[in-house]
Amino acid sequence: MRTTRIAWWLGAGVAVLLVVAAVLATRPPRSYDPSTPEGTVQIFLQALLDGDRERARELLAPDLDERCVDDVATGESVRITLVSSEVEDDVATVEVRIVRSGGDPPFGGYEYSQDASYRLERTDTGWIITSAEWPFPCFERIPPP
Amino acid sequence: MNAVALLAVLALIVGVAFWTHRRIRGRVGSDDRQSALIRLIVLGLLLASSILVTVGVGGLLERLFGLGSTLVRRGASDLARDLAFVVVGGPAATLLWSSLTSRLRSSTTERRSMLWGLYLGTALTLSLVVAAVHAIALLADLIGPDPADLARNGAGLIAWGSFWLWHRRIWAEPDLKPGTLPNLPILLGSAFGLVVGATGVGLALGSLLGDAYGALGGTVIAERGSTLDDGVAAAAVGAAIWVWHWWLHGRHLDPRGGWLLHTLGLGVMGGLVTALTAVGSVVFALLTWWFAPPRGVTAATHFDTIPGAVTALVVGGGVWAYHRAVVRDPSRTDVTEPDRAARYLQAGIGLAAAAGGLGVVVASIFQSLAGPVATVGGATETLLAGITALGVGGPLWALTWRDLQRAAAADPATELTGTWRRVYLVVLFGVAGIAALITLLVIAFRLFEAVLEGTSMAAFLDSSSTALGILFASGTVAGYHLVVWRSDRASGFAPRRRLGTVHLVTGADDTDLAAAVDAATDVKVVRWLAADTVEVPRSELAEALTTIDAERVLVLPAGDDRVRIVPYRPA
Numbered sequence: 202m203r204t205t206r207i208a209w210w211l212g213a214g215v216a217v218l219l220v221v222a223a224v225l226a227t228r229p230p231r232s233y234d235p236s237t238p239e240g241t242v243q244i245f246l247q248a249l250l251d252g253d254r255e256r257a258r259e260l261l262a263p264d265l266d267e268r269c270v271d272d273v274a275t276g277e278s279v280r281i282t283l284v285s286s287e288v289e290d291d292v293a294t295v296e297v298r299i300v301r302s303g304g305d306p307p308f309g310g311y312e313y314s315q316d317a318s319y320r321l322e323r324t325d326t327g328w329i330i331t332s333a334e335w336p337f338p339c340f341e342r343i344p345p346p
Numbered sequence: 347m348n349a350v351a352l353l354a355v356l357a358l359i360v361g362v363a364f365w366t367h368r369r370i371r372g373r374v375g376s377d378d379r380q381s382a383l384i385r386l387i388v389l390g391l392l393l394a395s396s397i398l399v400t401v402g403v404g405g406l407l408e409r410l411f412g413l414g415s416t417l418v419r420r421g422a423s424d425l426a427r428d429l430a431f432v433v434v435g436g437p438a439a440t441l442l443w444s445s446l447t448s449r450l451r452s453s454t455t456e457r458r459s460m461l462w463g464l465y466l467g468t469a470l471t472l473s474l475v476v477a478a479v480h481a482i483a484l485l486a487d488l489i490g491p492d493p494a495d496l497a498r499n500g501a502g503l504i505a506w507g508s509f510w511l512w513h514r515r516i517w518a519e520p521d522l523k524p525g526t527l528p529n530l531p532i533l534l535g536s537a538f539g540l541v542v543g544a545t546g547v548g549l550a551l552g553s554l555l556g557d558a559y560g561a562l563g564g565t566v567i568a569e570r571g572s573t574l575d576d577g578v579a580a581a582a583v584g585a586a587i588w589v590w591h592w593w594l595h596g597r598h599l600d601p602r603g604g605w606l607l608h609t610l611g612l613g614v615m616g617g618l619v620t621a622l623t624a625v626g627s628v629v630f631a632l633l634t635w636w637f638a639p640p641r642g643v644t645a646a647t648h649f650d651t652i653p654g655a656v657t658a659l660v661v662g663g664g665v666w667a668y669h670r671a672v673v674r675d676p677s678r679t680d681v682t683e684p685d686r687a688a689r690y691l692q693a694g695i696g697l698a699a700a701a702g703g704l705g706v707v708v709a710s711i712f713q714s715l716a717g718p719v720a721t722v723g724g725a726t727e728t729l730l731a732g733i734t735a736l737g738v739g740g741p742l743w744a745l746t747w748r749d750l751q752r753a754a755a756a757d758p759a760t761e762l763t764g765t766w767r768r769v770y771l772v773v774l775f776g777v778a779g780i781a782a783l784i785t786l787l788v789i790a791f792r793l794f795e796a797v798l799e800g801t802s803m804a805a806f807l808d809s810s811s812t813a814l815g816i817l818f819a820s821g822t823v824a825g826y827h828l829v830v831w832r833s834d835r836a837s838g839f840a841p842r843r844r845l846g847t848v849h850l851v852t853g854a855d856d857t858d859l860a861a862a863v864d865a866a867t868d869v870k871v872v873r874w875l876a877a878d879t880v881e882v883p884r885s886e887l888a889e890a891l892t893t894i895d896a897e898r899v900l901v902l903p904a905g906d907d908r909v910r911i912v913p914y915r916p917a
Contacts, residue, residue, distance in 0.1 A: 204830050205751065208744075211826055215704060215740075219733065222707045225714030226729045230721055239719065246720040278727050280713060281720040284805040297719060298805050302728070314809065 238293035238321045239286045241328040245319075246281055246297070249336065262322070262331045269339040277303035284316060291323040299335055354397075382461065388446055389465040395438040396469070396509065402431025404505035412497035451521045454916060463527030469513045470531035471538065477506035478542060478587060482579045490575035525916075533604045535591035537612050540665070543584025548661045549577030555653035597672060601684050602870070613669025614688050618695055620662025622738055624655040626699075630734040638726040681753065683766070690770040693746040697774070699739025701819040706732030709815030716808035754834075762839045771831050778824035781816055788813040845869045851876050851900070851914055873917035876900075880911045887911070 230247070233240035241260055248256035261269055284296040295318065302312035317335035321328040332340040405428035449456050456462065480502035487495060516522050517531060553574040599605045631649055634640070640648065673684040710729040754761040761767065789810045796806035807814075850860050851874045864871045882890045884907050891899065896913030904910040 204826075204833055207826060207829055208747075211822065212744075215707075215736070218704070218707055218711070219736075222711045222714070222729050222732075225711055226726050228714065230719060231717040233719065243719040250720055250722040279720075279722045280718050280808070282716050282718050282802075282804050282808040284801045296801075298808060300808065312812075 233283075236327055237286075238288060238295050238319075238328050239283055241321060241330065242295045242297065242319050245330060245333075250279055250281075260328075260330055261333075262329050265331070265333075265339055269333055269337060277301045293321040293323075293328065295319045295321065297335075382459070385456075385459055385461050388442055389461055392439060392442040392446065393465060393469060395435040395442065397472075398431040398435030399439055400473070400505045400509045402428045402435060403508075404501050406432065407501035407504055408497050411501055447522070454525065457522065458525035458916060460526045463524035463530055466513060466517050466524055467527060467530030467534060470510060470517065471534040473506045473510040473513065474535055474538060474587065477503055477510055478538070478583050480506065481583045482542075482546075482576070485579035485582060486575045489578060529596075529599055529604065532591050532595045532599065533608050535587060536596040537608055539584050539586075539588030539591055540612060541584070542580055543588050544661050544665055546577050546580025546582070546584050548657050549573045550581055551577070551660065552654055552657040553577055555657055559650065559653045601673075601675075601682075606684055606687065609669045609672055609684065610687055610691055613665055613672070615691055615695065617662045617664070617666030617669060618692060620658050621666055622662075622695070622699060622742070624658035624662060626734050626738045627651050627655045629737060630731060633730045633734060634727060637730060683764075686764060687766045689746055689750055690766045693743055693750060694770060694773070696739045696742030696744075696746060697823065699735050700743050701739075701823050703732045703735030703737070703739060704822065705812075705815035705819035707736065707815070708818045709811040712807050712811035712814050716804040716811070718804075718808070758837050759839050762834045762837055767834070771827055771834075774827050775824060775831075778820040781820040782824075785813040785817040785820075789817070847872060849874060851912065852917075874914045875917045877913040877915070881908055882911065883908050 230243075233243050235241065235244060245257050245260045248254075248260075278301070280300045280302075282298045282300070284298050286295045287293065296316060297319070298314055298316050300312060300314040315335070317333070319330050319334070320332040322331050405424065409425065409428075450462070480499045484496070484499035484503060487499065517524075550573075596605070596608070601609075628651070631651055635645070635648055670688060673682070673688045675682045675685070706728060710732060713728070750761075750767075754767075792806055792810040792813070795801070796803070847870045848863055849872050850856070850863060852859065853876055857873070860871045860873050877896065880890060880894070881904050887901065887909055890911060894911065894913055896915065898914055900912040900914060902910045902912065
């Protein structure tokens, strides 16, 4: 019957999709140039997700709070996508979308997303983060008058 | 307790009043409306007053049973309340009941009223639930290590059990048995017993398996209490309720309407979904352990969902297998309508899981294409969840659907024109259509947002990936079934109109003929009794009708410009 033939084709199509998805899913995240603002934010965020505080700390402005690199490993899945990146002279703003998912997969999971922006400044050694909205909002301390 | 009971009664009366109002609005004749209103008020008051008496008696019994063990008691307002409930509710219930029972015994119309059936269904189910809750607590206390609260639960069980027994006797009496919805209490009781019994078996088995797993894997550091006692108690009480309602009565009922809803909706669908979810969670645990092992988690902890899953598989699978066998009538060689409905239901459940899985797989492709800047867990785990759903639902759908298509090829005249096949296809198109509309809305919103705010393509792809996945899956499902629909239509077997109801109008109540028609046609038979026929010329029909003393008449052609008037009433 014609419908049976179509069902087989659909099954084959699903198998192909599975292979494509598996290949794409195991591919490492795209690497941005570490000398760019988005590259700096990428290294910072991946270090946080991997629990490497030391590495994350190096990319922060020295006067930022310790809490900025608090552990974010909560057992949730996290996926961070670049939303936009703007550079104006020596200051850059990088905006990302953070999607966190967890719960009890495969049938009872949850997923929610939030946007966060990072402000960076150019130094002799590269870009450093001077304010961050995620994982904790932390901003440059205004020096006392 | 009293506030809850009173609120429940109030809600019930309002609900019944609203329902009756809708029900009687369509009828003509003020007599009908008036008697329905009287019936509503009498039955509502009877229910309220019998609940009051039961609560009052329960409270008094509790006080009596607790005499020896009560240490301190202050104030007497609860005693006053219970006394008031009994003293006011008792005579009220007796009065209402004696006026109602003579009307019920003397009038078929009264017994046939929908409200009477609803009243018995509500009263029997309500008292069954409350009595069962007390019985489970009592049993769990008796077999468990905690001191038993015999006074409270024993009193509740006796009071509500008597309420149930009394209504049950009314229900079984031929002179009082409701003519409409007679089996509502049986089916509701069967459903309640099944849910309580299955939950109880699940709790007990899950507790045993969980303890065994904990002992083997050494994952338990400290524990207190156990659900074993509660599980055993609920299993015993649920089983007793189920055996009485289903095994002795329900399974012999006419396999239509509420019976079908119970066996298919609760038995086949509930059991299958529970079992499938269990299989899915084990497959998912295995896949994640193999392909995306979580950091710093031991195997024993990672697989600690297995005892629960095995329990759910055993209980859900058992419930499913039993009800699957029930709808397969062993005395018939051909496929019965309930059996056919069950197959389409199973195909639908498998398809829903598989389509969901396909949607997740496609969503994960879009997420990967978006090129995230940083991830943890992420893509792999999502993909594995999708593969699990696809792997669990896909085979179920494929096997069930293959059988259905083979049956359709073997006997297209019956299968292709069947109600359930059309219901299946129409429901699929409906669900796919709703999914497509919602996901398109989300995608359009995200696209406009991206364009207007100037965000990156990657962010758009990522945030609409779920919607794109669902859209793809529902499109695929709808597309395939559109081909099926077209090929069904092209086969040329037009659905013929099926017999729905046979109205049997006879001189004397001919139950043999009704049974013969019922057995041969598989349709509902409504029996009517005809009174003496009058034959008049057409021109005198209107006048003749005014003289007839009957609620219903048939007017039939009698040739030569004459008509025959047949007064009839329910048998």
